[in-house]
Every structure is written in C-alpha cells, then in structure tokens.
Amino acid sequence: MPYPETYQKVLEADLFVRPLESEDVPAVLDIERQGYSHPWSESVFLDCFKDNYRLWGACHGDRLMAYAVVAYMFDEAHLLNICVHPRARGKGVGRYLLRHVLATAAHEGMSQLLLEVRVSNHAALGLYQDEGFQEIGLRPGYYPAANGREDARVLTRTLGQ
Numbered sequence: 001m002p003y004p005e006t007y008q009k010v011l012e013a014d015l016f017v018r019p020l021e022s023e024d025v026p027a028v029l030d031i032e033r034q035g036y037s038h039p040w041s042e043s044v045f046l047d048c049f050k051d052n053y054r055l056w057g058a059c060h061g062d063r064l065m066a067y068a069v070v071a072y073m074f075d076e077a078h079l080l081n082i083c084v085h086p087r088a089r090g091k092g093v094g095r096y097l098l099r100h101v102l103a104t105a106a107h108e109g110m111s112q113l114l115l116e117v118r119v120s121n122h123a124a125l126g127l128y129q130d131e132g133f134q135e136i137g138l139r140p141g142y143y144p145a146a147n148g149r150e151d152a153r154v155l156t157r158t159l160g161q
Contacts, residue, residue, distance in 0.1 A: 014060055015059065015065070015093065016058075016059055017058050017059070017096070017097060017100040018059060019055060019056060020057045022046060024064060025042060025045050025046060028067050029045065031064065031067065031083050032045075032083055034085065035084070035085075037145070037146060038143070038144040038145075045069075048069050048071075052071060053069065053071050054068075054069075054070040054072065054077075054101075054104065055068070055069050055070075056070070056097060056100060056101060058084075058093050058096060060088075060093075064085075065085050065088045066082070066083060066093045066094060066097050067081075067083060068098070068100075069082075070101055070105065070113075072105075075110055075111040076111065076113075076114060077105040077113045078113075078115065079101060079114070079115040080115075082098065082101070082115075094124075095127060095131070098127065098128075098131060101113065102131070102157070102159065105159055110159055111159055112156050112158050113133075113156065114154070114155070114156045115133070115154075115155050116139060116142055116152035118150050118152060119138075119150060119152065120150060128157075131157065133155040133157045134156060135154065136155065137153075137154040138152070138153060138154065139151065
C-alpha cells in the first residue's frame, strides 16, 4: 500500500509496536533501502530471527512505519538498526519505537542499551540525547559511506532497575 505524500503529526495513540515476523522482511527492506545509502541485505535481516534478538515494528493500521533490531548479550541490549520510513520521519514514530525498545529491554533484565550512530546523523543523535543516552566513544570508519568510511558515535543508556 503506498504512503500518502504528506502525513499529519502521528499521535502515539494511533501507533502500536509488535514483534516482526519473517513475512515482514519485504516491508522492512523497502524502508531500509529508502533510509540508508548502504542497506542491510535480506539475508542479514533473516539471520536476526534468533532467540537473543528482538525485532520490532511500529505500525499505523496495517502499515509498517518503522522497525528496530536489537541483540541481547548477557545483560546488555545492542540496538543494531532502527529506521523510520522517510515520509513518517519527524512525527514521533522513531521516538515511540525507541521508548518501546528501552522499556522492553529493561523489563527483560537488560542493564543498558548500547548503539552506534553516524556522526553525520544529527537528527538521530538529537533524539538519543533527548532520551538520555550518553556518548562513550567513537568507532573510526565504522560505517560505509559514499566517499569511503564514516565514524560512528557510541552511545549508551542505563536502564531502570
């Protein structure tokens, strides 16, 4: 189903988050390819359907608006990928999904959530800082980029007890 050209501000009451299933991968890939210059492949997404991973989709009706992929390692959650459909950005969808990821990880006993973000992704960095993440390091050349490689900021947030 095509996305309308413009969205009004999406109200949180209109969104819901659900676990992703392998049948969702084509919709996830569509968002991924529109959101990233170097998207993950289908096989990478399919490989994430394991017990120690959580794959979440933020939906508005029957439309997938955003997704998140989180790996659980011991007591730490690692947000590997989060992406919002380009036409749904700036409407609270990413924040809503991130808060779900944080709450679920805390509920499942994780002590912190770790992530990397491109140094050039100021919108995402602002969101993470607003949500209480702290920068703990830099990974030089972490991401592929049009002109070689791009550094990543490493951020973490302690989760509630």
